Amino acid sequence: MPCRIENPPPPSAAATTLPEPLAWIDGDLARLAADDLVRPRRVRTGKQSARVSLDGIEMVNFGSNDYLGYAGDxxxxxxxxxxxxxxxxxxxxxxxxxxxxxxxxxxxxxxxxxxxxxxxxxxxxxxxxxxxxxxxxxxxxxxxxxxxxxxxxxxxxxxxxxxxxxxxxxxxxxxxxxxxxxxxxxxxxxxxxxxxxxxxxxxxxxxxxxxxxxxxxxxxxxxxxxxxxxxxxxxxxxxxxxxxxxxxxxxxxxxxxxxxxxxxxxxxxxxxxxxxxxxxxxxxxxxxxxxxxxxxxxxxxxxxxxEPERRRHLLARAAEFRTDLAARNVATGDAAAQIVPVVTGTATAAVALAGRLAARGYFVPAIRPPSVPAGGSLARVSLSWLHSEADLAGLADALAG
Ligand SMILES: Cc1ncc(COP(=O)(O)O)c(C=O)c1O
Structure with a gap:
């Protein structure tokens, strides 16, 4: 049985006003929002796997570091x-x-x-x-x-x-x-x-x-x-x-x-x-x-x-995926491994791309400053041994489309 995680209750009115010494946080958070740099924290239900349920929405999971599929083993x-x-x-x-x-x-x-x-x-x-x-x-x-x-x-x-x-x-x-x-x-x-x-x-x-x-x-x-x-x-x-x-x-x-x-x-x-x-x-x-x-x-x-076949399979699939993207004119820079970036430049474009992919059922996180320098935002695809050929082909279609 997947465990149920209830959303926390909304903060009471008294808790919504920051104490004066921390009041600057409101302004700084507003600036993050204006620059598309707010990082939502989603609640995952169940184990890491090729599929992930985030805030109750199930997607193909290209956003974990579980490269060999052992996190949920x-x-x-x-x-x-x-x-x-x-x-x-x-x-x-x-x-x-x-x-x-x-x-x-x-x-x-x-x-x-x-x-x-x-x-x-x-x-x-x-x-x-x-x-x-x-x-x-x-x-x-x-x-x-x-x-x-x-x-x-x-x-x-x-x-x-x-x-x-x-x-x-x-x-x-x-x-x-x-x-x-x-x-x-x-x-x-x-x-x-x-x-x-x-x-x-x-x-x-x-x-x-x-x-x-x-x-x-x-x-x-x-x-x-x-x-x-x-x-x-x-x-x-x-x-x-x-x-x-x-x-x-x-x-x-x-x-x-x-x-x-x-x-x-x-x-x-x-x-x-x-x-x-x-x-x-x-x-x-x-x-x-x-x-x-x-x-x-x-x-x-x-x-x-x-199980050396897991890493061999992962790296072979990653190479095929990068080749497939290149053939569709989706640039992945100098990537040479199971981490495949699709550089968008601005944070706004990275968020838009991640949103478009999510709408098609693919979870690919938008990586923005300070994780990357300003102007270097990207959607980062993390591949796993758990992904099927169909998962990769579907994502390549979504990225090219
Ligand atoms: C390159 C690199 N080094 C170190 C770490 C930290 O490892 P851990 O998540 O085990 O704290 C990370 C985590 O994302 C990382 O990407």
Missing amino acids: VRLTKAASKAACAEGFGAGASPLVSGHSQAHEALERAVADLLAVEAALVFPSGFAANTATIAALAGADDVIFSDERNHASLIDGCRLSRARVVVYPHRDLTALDHLLDAAAAARRRLVVTDTLFSMDGTVAPLADLCELARRHAAILMVDEAHATGVFGARGSGLVEQAGCEGGVHVRVGTLSKALGAAGGFVAGHGRLVEWLRHRARAWIFSTAHPPAVAAAATRAIALVAA
Whole structure:
């Protein structure tokens, strides 16, 4: 039985007036509305799957990161239930105190084995993994080089570190080379990049980045959030696929997207992880995520190993879909993966396109500033192993029509 979610009661008249110190919020919200930047939160009923019911309207779901279809997989639910029965639901403390359960220990081993590295550290979210790791690796005497399209969690980690931050043009290694040269006197230089960029589906030039980092003796940290489980023969990500394991020093990923669970991880050299255990504040000062979630993520890693056909099928379908769109003159930029953007430019046009697609039964979110720069709004199609050929053909028709 799907559970019923009642809408909250309307706020009482007394609650509708903001206290004076917060009165500015009304004006700022009105400006967001005028610029088509209001973000509605819809209530989903039921599991993530190829279909999704949002606010009671069922649509084909092109708006989740459930790339391999594991988020609603009963095998993860069973693993979580078993762990919850054995270890209770809440972790009860930070990992350093008493929150690091057997389920977390098994998950960290499974992540390290998947990535073929010495050790891994699991965080309550990928966002926390990124911010904490960057701030643990760089400080006021250092310089961080950050791709201009990096995810917000990398950007916030840079800010948190208090290092000087140099933003380089998207995937522009000539510019990065010069910028690294110009900062040769810094104590440490850290290059951070997504491997698969979450908004436009482009891929970082990993082999060249490794070479650049090696030449400048810089640390190279990559965020594989959208690549974990999807790329590479073992499914560990784009670093594996590019054969760059030796050149990337710090690998972050999430358990929350293709793996269908929740949490983030950092993986690499054993002493890197030992250092993070002493300096990564979001790991030290935050309750470990529930053991049941760790057990579900460990099960998903086993499924990634056992079911390589899911990622192969997904990437093959994604390539066909992009080719189909190109043949219909729907531009998808430089996308090279399961994330396919249809750039509209203005936020208003993105909202209009998403509305048109929704009217035809397709949920495709409108991505607008601050997720993308002003003028770079888009409708982002996220493909999943769960989609049928008919789903993709129907969406291509709707986008071209
Ligand atoms: C590139 C990237 N890194 C990190 C994160 C954060 O991961 P999580 O959702 O597990 O906190 C996201 C989430 O959307 C992301 O897109």
